[in-house]
Amino acid sequence: MDHVIGVDLGTSAVKALLVDRNGNVKGEWTETYPLYQPQSGYSEQNPEDWVEKTIVALRKLLEVSHVSPDSVGGLSFSGQMHGLVLLDKERNVLRNAILWNDTRTTEECREIEEKVEKEALLSITKNRALEGFTLPKLLWVKKHEPHLYERAYTFLLPKDYVRFRLTGHIAMEYSDAAGTLLLDVKNKTWSQPICDVLGIDVQLCPPLVESTVYVGTLLPEIAEETGLSTNVKVFAGGADNACGAVGAGILSEGRMMCSIGTSGVVLAYEQTGEKDFAGKVHYFNHAKPNAYYIMGVTLAAGYSFDWWKRMFMENVPFADIVKRAYESPIGANGLLFTPYLVGERTPYADADIRASFIGIDSSQTKWDFARAVMEGITFSLNESVEIMKASGKTVESVVSIGGGAKSREWLQLQADIFAIPVEKLKNEQGPGLGAAMIAAYGCGWFDSLEQCSDVFKQVELVVEPQKEAVARYQELFAIYREIYPQTKEMTKKLKAFRN
Numbered sequence: 001m002d003h004v005i006g007v008d009l010g011t012s013a014v015k016a017l018l019v020d021r022n023g024n025v026k027g028e029w030t031e032t033y034p035l036y037q038p039q040s041g042y043s044e045q046n047p048e049d050w051v052e053k054t055i056v057a058l059r060k061l062l063e064v065s066h067v068s069p070d071s072v073g074g075l076s077f078s079g080q081m082h083g084l085v086l087l088d089k090e091r092n093v094l095r096n097a098i099l100w101n102d103t104r105t106t107e108e109c110r111e112i113e114e115k116v117e118k119e120a121l122l123s124i125t126k127n128r129a130l131e132g133f134t135l136p137k138l139l140w141v142k143k144h145e146p147h148l149y150e151r152a153y154t155f156l157l158p159k160d161y162v163r164f165r166l167t168g169h170i171a172m173e174y175s176d177a178a179g180t181l182l183l184d185v186k187n188k189t190w191s192q193p194i195c196d197v198l199g200i201d202v203q204l205c206p207p208l209v210e211s212t213v214y215v216g217t218l219l220p221e222i223a224e225e226t227g228l229s230t231n232v233k234v235f236a237g238g239a240d241n242a243c244g245a246v247g248a249g250i251l252s253e254g255r256m257m258c259s260i261g262t263s264g265v266v267l268a269y270e271q272t273g274e275k276d277f278a279g280k281v282h283y284f285n286h287a288k289p290n291a292y293y294i295m296g297v298t299l300a301a302g303y304s305f306d307w308w309k310r311m312f313m314e315n316v317p318f319a320d321i322v323k324r325a326y327e328s329p330i331g332a333n334g335l336l337f338t339p340y341l342v343g344e345r346t347p348y349a350d351a352d353i354r355a356s357f358i359g360i361d362s363s364q365t366k367w368d369f370a371r372a373v374m375e376g377i378t379f380s381l382n383e384s385v386e387i388m389k390a391s392g393k394t395v396e397s398v399v400s401i402g403g404g405a406k407s408r409e410w411l412q413l414q415a416d417i418f419a420i421p422v423e424k425l426k427n428e429q430g431p432g433l434g435a436a437m438i439a440a441y442g443c444g445w446f447d448s449l450e451q452c453s454d455v456f457k458q459v460e461l462v463v464e465p466q467k468e469a470v471a472r473y474q475e476l477f478a479i480y481r482e483i484y485p486q487t488k489e490m491t492k493k494l495k496a497f498r499n
């Protein structure tokens, strides 16, 4: 058994990686699926699409990797967090999944704040009520679709659902359960008091397992469809950010990661679940057993760049847009962008704020706009870096992963704006690699995730901050920070004009 597979169920696509015992990626395959946005603030996917595309991705992965199916010993998952997959008694999906970037649940968040004391919510779940989390979504279905809620038997998160369909075993692992707002994060149990006060039957919550736990083998029909053997051991896996952290080696204090995928994340390791960050950052269980992490989230990071491309440069590849945009000067010729296309989470928990371009001038080109988009996304992530620094974290470098780490130029922007050296890994697919590491550890190839990381984590490049650029960006960041308070009320009023 010389290979393991990591499956990352992202928002834009499912990505499967086949890795050997030395952490070398022997093959990868990506399959995309649609995102449904029937109204402003809504974001849904069809869980059947995830299952179908995961099966295709696994089959194709075997084909392009040219390895014997019998050489694959284990498989694990990483997945987009928080999405609600509601199942009936027969384990059929009751409705489309409501995703992490869906912000329809502001009222339900206020209901949680009214019914659960702030201190209790923070001490049990370690987090504040945010639209993206699973609990407000459950309450939304209960209120708006009672006929479906009545039939609900259990709920799962996206990758836990796919794992169930591949193995037949229902379970949720801690790193994802932490993002539901129903988990007692420190004690690793479902919170009966929170369920009780909000009228949720705790029996709805699925059995909990560790990320590294062996869950079962592939169902015979799945083995046949994918070409994999029924002997492949499936391990629970983790939330995409927790797996990204595993893949990036964020397994001890002092380590930090920045991920630019559809969302943007700045994450730092925490050894205990006993600290109090007053809900300023998310505080979740790690995929490494009995460890934790804190993170700040930009809702539309890669998504903003993707939006810009779709709207104005559809036929230009991302890599070319980045290159041309980087030829614009720092500050994009006096143009700033705030990436609040679908609202924001960190540092402004505000579902109503919307994006802005500030300083449009007739001399600016579309490449200046593209640069402003990349800079704005990175400024937003820098807000989280600043929170981490202020919380006393010593950050000597940051590991950059996700689509945003594919281009040298964007890595340089990150180094200059964060004023910290940025490390790029040989393969930017951190979450998929983290999932593969969980499988490698689960298969007994290593004694610990740390030992696995020493072998699997391969740094390709370290990008140093440039002194003059750092100074320029500090000036611009101060102006960027003025935009939120000044556009907050205006964009809220525009809500009445959105679909």
Ligand SMILES: Nc1ncnc2c1ncn2[C@@H]1O[C@H](COP(=O)(O)OP(=O)(O)O)[C@@H](O)[C@H]1O
Binding pocket: 010, 011, 012, 013, 260, 261, 262, 263, 301, 302, 303, 305, 306, 318, 319, 322, 401, 402, 403, 404, 405, 406, 407, 410
């Ligand atoms: N070559 C590139 N250079 C810079 N950014 C890129 C490049 N290719 C893709 N991206 C960005 O990465 C995003 C996708 O990142 P990815 O990690 O694959 O997302 P997810 O895991 O959410 O599906 C795209 O939306 C785009 O903004």
Ligand SMILES: O=C(CO)[C@@H](O)[C@H](O)COP(=O)(O)O
Binding pocket: 010, 011, 012, 079, 080, 081, 082, 100, 101, 132, 179, 240, 241, 261, 262, 263, 264, 265, 282, 297
């Ligand atoms: O909501 C969060 C984290 O709290 C997101 O980070 C999702 O987990 C989606 O991740 P990507 O698709 O951007 O990787």
